[in-house]
Amino acid sequence: QVQLVESGGGLAQPGGSLRLSCAASGFTFSGYAMSWARQAPGKGLEWVSAIYGDGTVAYYTDSVKGRFTISRDNAKNTVYLQMNSLKPEDTARYYCYKSKGPTIGSMWYVTDLYNYWGQGTQVTVSS
Secondary structure, three states, X not given: OOEEEEEOOEEEOOOOOEEEEEXXXXXXXXXXXXXXXXXXXXXXXXXXXXXXXXXXXXXXXXXXXXOEEEEEEOOOOEEEEEEOOOOHHHOEEEEEEEEOOOOOOOOOOOHHHEEEEOOOEEEEEOO
16 A cells, blocks of 8 residues: 655754655655645645656745755655755645656646645754
8 A cells, every 4th residue: 555654854943954755655656746745733735845756847836945855766765855944934744745647747736636645744943
């Protein structure tokens, strides 16, 4: 069965960095685009970043452009989110999502494009 396990969250100071990992199993990892989304307390889900199955195309929401980098290692069945220059507003629970196909197009933030997600990892940015 499909499993997505996030890790790497924690407490960081403003301006600091964290790298999130999502270990995937139960499907042919390279055949599916993957995404990261986050949810802050009392707020809705916000799509953060996405990457194609072959890693050639990535998308970012405006608020993280230039600070976050998504990548994947298909040999390790893992997708990463490198988060630099963290801000308090980045505080949220971060979830890894598996899409329904290898590409997702410019509408990558549409929830219906995804069919599995993990339990999430908490990121708190505070001094």
